[in-house]
Amino acid sequence: MNDVLLTCKNIEVSFDGFKAVDGVDLELRRGEVHFLIGPNGAGKTTLVDAITGLAKYTGSVTKDGEELRGKKIPHIARKGIGRTFQTATVFENLTVAQNLDIAAGAGRSPWSLLRRRKHLPQQVLETMERIGLADHAGTDAGILAHGQKQWLEIGMLLVGDADVLLLDEPIAGMGHEERETTGKLLHDIAADRAVAVVEHDMDFMRANASRVTVLHAGAVLAAGSVDEVSTDAKVQEVYLGTSNAAPSETAPSKGAPSKDMETADARVA
Numbered sequence: 195m196n197d198v199l200l201t202c203k204n205i206e207v208s209f210d211g212f213k214a215v216d217g218v219d220l221e222l223r224r225g226e227v228h229f230l231i232g233p234n235g236a237g238k239t240t241l242v243d244a245i246t247g248l249a250k251y252t253g254s255v256t257k258d259g260e261e262l263r264g265k266k267i268p269h270i271a272r273k274g275i276g277r278t279f280q281t282a283t284v285f286e287n288l289t290v291a292q293n294l295d296i297a298a299g300a301g302r303s304p305w306s307l308l309r310r311r312k313h314l315p316q317q318v319l320e321t322m323e324r325i326g327l328a329d330h331a332g333t334d335a336g337i338l339a340h341g342q343k344q345w346l347e348i349g350m351l352l353v354g355d356a357d358v359l360l361l362d363e364p365i366a367g368m369g370h371e372e373r374e375t376t377g378k379l380l381h382d383i384a385a386d387r388a389v390a391v392v393e394h395d396m397d398f399m400r401a402n403a404s405r406v407t408v409l410h411a412g413a414v415l416a417a418g419s420v421d422e423v424s425t426d427a428k429v430q431e432v433y434l435g436t437s438n439a440a441p442s443e444t445a446p447s448k449g450a451p452s453k454d455m456e457t458a459d460a461r462v463a
């Protein structure tokens with residue numbers, strides 16, 4: 195079995211008494227692309243916020259035996275936990291190479307970080323190849339295509355030595371080719387890391403998930419392989435809205451379970 199890099203136990207996040215995350219357990223393993231799915235408002239992003247120190251929580255997040263609850267955001271990042279946001283947060287006025295050089299250069303002085311260097315570190319050069327941006331080393335990040343910005347942001351986590359990557363809807367707004375490339379990139383980087391992907395796109399999830407956790411109303415509804423969660427009656431009910439609790443979301447049930455989730459995706463996305 196792949197080794198566990200991050201363990202979350204009984205995570206709860208409350209906003210003014212409303213439990214956005216309600217007792218979630220989660221393990222992220224090296225070698226896996228772990229999808230976090232669930233309807234809007236299920237608590238996916240809030241869970242990522244908790245893990246990365248942006249949201250206060252009760253429960254426990256551990257990495258390498260260290261409890262991370264209550265630790266500051268930079269400390270959590272230094273522990274190798276990195277995240278991307280739906281809107282890429284790159285330095286738009288700096289080049290691809292400079293963005294990566296800065297991300298790789300924690301500990302260097304601000305001036306040396308901003309200086310255009312003749313020789314980029316090997317790690318930056320290798321990462322540019324890996325994320326498919328080697329031909330854009332001198333391009334300002336601000337004029338990259340949407341997908342390329344997402345790849346650059348992932349690259350910035352890689353050069354920062356993150357080994358647990360939490361990616362929030364990385365393919366939103368991408369075309370077919372960019373999605374395919376992103377799927378390959380996720381598996382490439384997961385070979386020696388743990389990758390978690392918050393996603394609404396069920397086709398992308400089915401094509402790329404090693405493991406899936408389905409959240410609903412802040413809690414884990416189901417977890418397992420794509421097949422296991424696709425055939426789970428509770429998951430189908432939530433996605434199809436066949437329960438009395440969500441009559442307005444009722445959608446006709448057609449075909450195989452995986453098709454059902456596709457229907458849900460069209461509605462949820």
Ligand SMILES: Nc1ncnc2c1ncn2[C@@H]1O[C@H](COP(=O)(O)OP(=O)(O)OP(=O)(O)O)[C@@H](O)[C@H]1O
Nearest residue numbers: 209213214215232233234235236237238239240241
């Ligand atoms: N800062 C906040 N203050 C109050 N409520 C919040 C806050 N952040 C999130 N929530 C609420 O917590 C719940 C979970 O939100 P969250 O964004 O984590 O869901 P999600 O599963 O990521 O949804 P989506 O797929 O739409 O992004 C929602 O009901 C949301 O309105």
